[in-house]
Amino acid sequence: xxxxxxxxxxxxxxxxxxxxxxxxxxxxxxxxxxxxxxxxxxxxxxxxxxxxxxxxxxxxxxxxxxxxxxxxxxxxxxxxxxxxxxxxxxxxxxxxxxxxxxxxxxxxxxxxxxxxxxxxxxxxxxxxxxxxxxxxxxxxxxxxxxxxxxxxxxxxxxxxxxxxxxxxxxxxxxxxxxxxxxxxxxxxxxxxxxxxxxxxxxxxxxxxxxxxxxxxxxxxxxxxxxxxxxxxxxxxxxxxxxxxxxxxxxxxxxxxxxxxxxxxxxxxxxxxxxxxxxxxxxxxxxxxxxxxxxxxxxxxxxxxxxxxxxxxxxxxxxxxxxxxxxxxxxxxxxxxxxxxxxxxxxxxxxxx
Amino acid sequence: xxxxxxxxxxxxxxxxxxxxxxxxxxxxxxxxxxxxxxxxxxxxxxxxxxxxxxxxxxxxxxxxxxxxxxxxxxxxxxxxxxxxxxxxxxxxxxxxxxxxxxxxxxxxxxxxxxxxxxxxxxxxxxxxxxxxxxxxxxxxxxxxxxxxxxxxxxxxxxxxxxxxxxxxxxxxxxxxxxxxxxxxxxxxxxxxxxxxxxxxxxxxxxxxxxxxxxxxxxxxxxxxxxxxxxxxxxxxxxxxxxxx
Ligand SMILES: Nc1ncnc2c1ncn2[C@@H]1O[C@H](COP(=O)(O)OP(=O)(O)O)[C@@H](O)[C@H]1O
Ligand SMILES: [Mg+2]
Numbered sequence: 001x002x003x004x005x006x007x008x009x010x011x012x013x014x015x016x017x018x019x020x021x022x023x024x025x026x027x028x029x030x031x032x033x034x035x036x037x038x039x040x041x042x043x044x045x046x047x048x049x050x051x052x053x054x055x056x057x058x059x060x061x062x063x064x065x066x067x068x069x070x071x072x073x074x075x076x077x078x079x080x081x082x083x084x085x086x087x088x089x090x091x092x093x094x095x096x097x098x099x100x101x102x103x104x105x106x107x108x109x110x111x112x113x114x115x116x117x118x119x120x121x122x123x124x125x126x127x128x129x130x131x132x133x134x135x136x137x138x139x140x141x142x143x144x145x146x147x148x149x150x151x152x153x154x155x156x157x158x159x160x161x162x163x164x165x166x167x168x169x170x171x172x173x174x175x176x177x178x179x180x181x182x183x184x185x186x187x188x189x190x191x192x193x194x195x196x197x198x199x200x201x202x203x204x205x206x207x208x209x210x211x212x213x214x215x216x217x218x219x220x221x222x223x224x225x226x227x228x229x230x231x232x233x234x235x236x237x238x239x240x241x242x243x244x245x246x247x248x249x250x251x252x253x254x255x256x257x258x259x260x261x262x263x264x265x266x267x268x269x270x271x272x273x274x275x276x277x278x279x280x281x282x283x284x285x286x287x288x289x290x291x292x293x294x295x296x297x298x299x300x301x302x303x304x305x306x307x308x309x310x311x312x313x314x315x316x317x318x319x320x321x322x323x324x325x326x327x328x329x330x331x332x333x334x335x336x337x338x339x340x341x342x343x344x345x346x347x348x349x350x351x352x
Numbered sequence: 353x354x355x356x357x358x359x360x361x362x363x364x365x366x367x368x369x370x371x372x373x374x375x376x377x378x379x380x381x382x383x384x385x386x387x388x389x390x391x392x393x394x395x396x397x398x399x400x401x402x403x404x405x406x407x408x409x410x411x412x413x414x415x416x417x418x419x420x421x422x423x424x425x426x427x428x429x430x431x432x433x434x435x436x437x438x439x440x441x442x443x444x445x446x447x448x449x450x451x452x453x454x455x456x457x458x459x460x461x462x463x464x465x466x467x468x469x470x471x472x473x474x475x476x477x478x479x480x481x482x483x484x485x486x487x488x489x490x491x492x493x494x495x496x497x498x499x500x501x502x503x504x505x506x507x508x509x510x511x512x513x514x515x516x517x518x519x520x521x522x523x524x525x526x527x528x529x530x531x532x533x534x535x536x537x538x539x540x541x542x543x544x545x546x547x548x549x550x551x552x553x554x555x556x557x558x559x560x561x562x563x564x565x566x567x568x569x570x571x572x573x574x575x576x577x578x579x580x581x582x583x584x585x586x587x588x589x590x591x592x593x594x595x596x
Contacts, residue, residue, distance in 0.1 A: 243442075245438060245440055246444065248405050248438070249436075249442035249444070250444075251405065251431065252403055252405060252431055252435075252436040252505075253455070253456035253460060253504070253508065254428050254429075254432040254456060254460035254461075254508060255455075255456060255459055255460050256424070259459045259460070263455060263459060264444055264455075268444075268445065268446050271446070
C-alpha cells in the first residue's frame with residue numbers, strides 16, 4: 001500500500017507534473033511498449049533457437065541458430081579450432097588484469113610488471129612456437145582477441161605518448177614545441193583510414209630489403225600514431241585548467257620541471273580530463289574495426305565474413321546485434337568506470 | 353657586507369610596459385623589510401624577481417652573493433633558500449596537508465620519507481595545525497591554509513622568506529592567526545620581505561619600510577620616520593587612505 005503510494009507520488013512529480021510532460025510521457029511509453037513487444041515477438045515468440053538455416057528462413061523471428069553456429073568464428077576468426085583455448089586464456093588473463101588494475105590500491109609499479117608479463121605471455125600463447133605450442137601465424141589471429149590487443153596496447157602506448165606530446169606543445173623550447181604542434185595538427189588533419197593504408201602500404205617501402213614487419217604491428221603503429229595526437233589535445237586541455245599559481249608554488253619550492261609536472265601538475269590535470277580521456281579511449285576501441293581495410297580480421301571483420309557464408313546468407317540483423325552487444329558491453333563498462341573515478345576524485349576534494 | 357639580497361638598477365618590462373624602474377634594494381641577514389604601495393605598483397613583481405618567478409631585463413639580483421641568471425641550477429638552489437608565501441596560498445589540492453609539506457623536502461632536497469615527515473610534523477606543530485595533517489587543503493579555512501603554506505615553505509629551512517600579501521585573501525577574523533605566525537618567525541631572526549598593508553604588523557616587525565609607486569621605490573625609511581614623518585606627498589596620501 002505504502003509502496004504504491006510512493007510510486008504514485010514519484011510518477012506525479014517526475015512524469016506528469018505539466019501538460020507537456022504528461023504528453024511526452026504517454027508518447028514515450030507507447031513507443032517503448034510497441035518496440036518491446038515487437039522485439040519480444042522477434043527474439044522469443046518467432047525466433048528459431050533450434051534448427052537449421054532453412055528453418056530460420058521460414059520463421060519471421062530471429063535466427064539464434066546462426067549465432068550459435070558462428071559465434072566461435074566471430075569471436076576467434078581463423079584461429080585453429082584445436083588451439084582455441086589459447087585465445088580464450090588470453091582474453092581471460094587480459095580482462096582479469098584490467099579489472100585488477102582498475103582498483104586504485106593497485107596503481108603501483110608491480111602492476112606495470114604484471115602488464116609486461118601479460119604482454120609476453122599472450123604473445124607466446126597466441127603465436128606459439130615454444131613450450132611445444134604449435135605455431136599460429138599472426139594472419140590467423142582474429143576476432144575479439146585481435147580487437148582487444150589492438151585497443152589495449154594502443155591505450156598503453158598512446159596515453160603516455162599523448163602526455164609527452166601535450167607537454168611538448170606547451171614547452172618553452174621552440175624546436176620541441178614546433179615539432180609537437182606540427183605532429184598533432186598533421187595527424188588530426190587526416191583520417192585514420194589513410195594512416196592505416198600508409199602504414200601497411202608505404203611503410204614497408206622504407207624498410208631495407210628482406211625486413212618484414214608483421215601486419216598487426218603495422219596496424220598497431222598506425223593506431224598509436226593516430227590516437228596519441230588526440231590524447232595529447234585532451235591532456236593539454238587539462239594542463240590549461242591548472243591555475244598558474246600551482247606551477248609557481250611548485251617552482252618556488254625548488255622542484256625542477258619534471259618534478260613539477262609529475263608530482264603537482266599532471267596528477268591534477270589528468271583527473272580533470274577523465275571524461276574526455278575515456279571518450280577518446282572508447283572512440284579508439286571502436287575505431288580498431290577500421291583495420292578491416294588492410295585485411296585484418298578483427299571482431300567486426302569476422303562477423304562480416306560470417307555473414308558471407310553461402311549457407312547462412314541473410315542473417316545480417318542477428319550478426320550486427322551480436323557484435324553490437326559485445327562492443328556495448330565494453331564501452332559501457334568503460335563509461336561506468338570513468339564515472340566511478342570522477343566521483344572518487346571529487347570526494348577527495350581535488351580542486352580548491 | 354653581509355647583504356643576503358642585493359638588487360641593483362633592476363628594470364623589468366612586460367612587453368613594452370615597464371613594471372620596475374631602476375630599483376635598488378639591499379637586505380641584510382635577519383632584516384625585515386615591509387613593502388607597501390598602491391595596487392599595480394610592481395610590489396609582487398619585485399619580490400618575484402628575487403626567486404626568479406619573474407625574469408628581469410636590466411640590472412642584477414644577487415642572493416647570498418650569487419647572481420641570478422638563466423642557469424637552471426642556480427635558480428633551483430636559490431629557490432631552496434628563498435621561501436615564498438602567496439596571496440592565494442597555492443597549496444596542492446590533490447595532496448594531504450602532510451604530503452604538501454613533505455613534497456619539497458623529499459624531491460628537491462632528496463631527504464628520505466622519515467626525515468621529511470619529522471620536519472613536516474615539526475612545522476605543523478609550530479603553525480599549530482598538527483591536528484589537520486591528514487586532511488586535504490579544500491577542507492581547511494583560509495587562515496589555516498595560509499599557515500600550512502608558511503609551514504610548507506619553512507620545511508625547506510629557507511634563509512629568506514618572501515610574503516606576497518599573505519593576508520589579503522583572508523576573512524578579517526583570520527588575519528591575526530597568520531600575522532602571529534609571521535611575527536614569531538620574525539622574532540626568531542628570519543630574513544623577511546613582506547608585501548603587506550597590515551600597518552600594525554609593519555610597525556611591530558619592520559626594520560625598514562619601502563613604499564613603491566608606478567614601478568619605482570618612492571620612499572625607503574625606518575618605520576618611525578615612515579609613519580610619523582613621511583617625506584613624499586604620495587606616501588602621505590597613501591598612508592592617509594590606508595590608515596583612515
Ligand atoms: N604576467 C604579466 N603580464 C603582463 N603584465 C603584468 C603581468 N604581471 C603583472 N603585470 C602588470 O604589472 C604591473 C605590476 O603588477 P604587480 O607587480 O602584480 O603589482 P602589485 O603587486 O604592486 O599590485 C601591473 O600593472 C600588472 O598589470
Ligand atoms: Mg601583488
